[in-house]
Structure formats: structure tokens, C-alpha cells
Amino acid sequence: AELDLLGAGGMGEVFLARDEEIGREVAVKKLHQKSTTSVNRFIREVRSLGSLEHPGIVPIHDVGLDENGRLFFVMKRLEGETLSAIIDRLKRGVPSASERMTYHERYRICQAILSVIGFAHQQGFLHRDLKPSNILLATDGTPLITDFGLAKQSDSDASLTRSGMLVGTPAYMSPEQAGGRRNLIGPASDVYSLGCILYFALTGRSPFV
Numbered sequence: 001a002e003l004d005l006l007g008a009g010g011m012g013e014v015f016l017a018r019d020e021e022i023g024r025e026v027a028v029k030k031l032h033q034k035s036t037t038s039v040n041r042f043i044r045e046v047r048s049l050g051s052l053e054h055p056g057i058v059p060i061h062d063v064g065l066d067e068n069g070r071l072f073f074v075m076k077r078l079e080g081e082t083l084s085a086i087i088d089r090l091k092r093g094v095p096s097a098s099e100r101m102t103y104h105e106r107y108r109i110c111q112a113i114l115s116v117i118g119f120a121h122q123q124g125f126l127h128r129d130l131k132p133s134n135i136l137l138a139t140d141g142t143p144l145i146t147d148f149g150l151a152k153q154s155d156s157d158a159s160l161t162r163s164g165m166l167v168g169t170p171a172y173m174s175p176e177q178a179g180g181r182r183n184l185i186g187p188a189s190d191v192y193s194l195g196c197i198l199y200f201a202l203t204g205r206s207p208f209v
Contacts, residue, residue: 016077019061026061027078031071052123056116058136058144079139083109083201084132091204106201109135112143114194121187128185130193131172132200171206172196 004016006027017028050060062074089097113135117127127134127145134147174192176184199207 083135
């Protein structure tokens with residue numbers, strides 16, 4: 001049963017829901033559109049999340065279609081806030097944010113994110129849309145990466161990432177992604193985005209506006 005809207009992005013909406021069978025609150029992500037490309041990307045995200053088991057990656061519990069034919073998957077509900085929201089409070093001078101987000105802490109968070117992406121790369125996956133709003137900091141300080149619209153490096157499905165098709169967020173997008181040069185996108189593309197996230201975490205703004 002859906003309880004509340006938690007957020008929305010380019011691919012879908014995330015709802016707070018209750019699993020009546022187990023009696024727990026979960027997060028449910030539903031796809032906005034039902035075009036072939038968007039459905040394929042959504043299925044890819046589900047399969048990627050399902051095969052990547054890591055403390056820094058949000059686990060999924062189930063996948064299916066709702067009563068309106070919308071694709072969805074069920075994720076563990078986590079308490080916390082995004083790196084983007086925390087840095088915004090830091091910029092506004094909120095005392096609690098200043099006490100929590102020291103330079104050392106921000107550096108630690110970026111190191112942890114790098115470790116998670118390193119694991120994903122070892123498994124043959126790219127994220128392709130790393131940005132502060134996709135980094136969730138749990139209440140215990142553990143950074144988790146969300147929105148894994150991942151693509152296997154060996155995948156040659158041109159319908160998903162054909163030349164000239166931009167996948168990612170401009171301010172954190174590598175030059176090869178921004179140029180639509182699909183054949184050049186690899187682990188270094190994610191590392192470039194991580195560098196932009198580190199810049200944002202330490203300065204409060206993205207390197208490019």
C-alpha cells in the first residue's frame with residue numbers, strides 16, 4: 001500500500017509504501033513512461049541492483065507491474081538524506097551541518113563512494129549518472145549510491161546508448177558522455193563524475209554550471 005511520495009526523477013517516482021505481508025515500510029520506484037527504451041533501461045536498473053550485493057548499494061526486494069501496467073521495483077527503505085541536501089544546508093550555515101560535515105568527513109564520504117563504484121566496475125558495471133543527489137547518507141553516516149541506471153561494459157545494445165544520446169547529468173557528465181561518444185564511455189567516465197562530486201562536497205558547488 002502506497003503511503004507517500006518520497007521523490008521523483010527523470011526515469012520515475014519513488015514512493016513510501018507498506019509491505020502488508022511482512023509488515024514493513026519499503027521504497028517503491030515506478031517508471032514514468034512505457035516506451036521501449038525507458039522500459040529496457042528500467043529493467044537494466046533492476047537487474048543491475050539485483051546482482052550487485054554491497055553495503056554501499058541499496059538492495060531490492062521485488063519487481064513487477066502495478067494495476068496500471070507501470071513497472072516498479074521494491075527497495076529497502078533507508079533513513080537519511082542526500083549529499084546534495086546536506087551540502088545545501090552547510091552552505092546556508094546551518095550549525096548542525098557545519099558540525100557534521102567537516103572537510104575530513106566529506107573526504108571520507110567521497111572515499112567510501114569511490115570504493116562502492118570500484119566494486120561495481122570490478123563486476124563489469126558502470127553507473128553513468130553519478131551526482132550528489134544520487135548519494136544517500138544513512139543516519140549512521142554510511143554513504144549509499146542510488147539510481148543505478150547501469151550498463152554492462154560489454155553490452156552493445158545501441159538502442160540504449162547510441163551515439164549522440166546523452167545519458168547522465170550535464171554538470172557531472174564526462175566529456176565523452178557530453179559528446180555522445182558511446183565507444184569511449186568506460187570506468188574513467190564514472191571516475192570523472194566522482195571527481196566532480198568531490199569538488200562539490202568540498203566547495204559547495206559543481207565545477208561547471
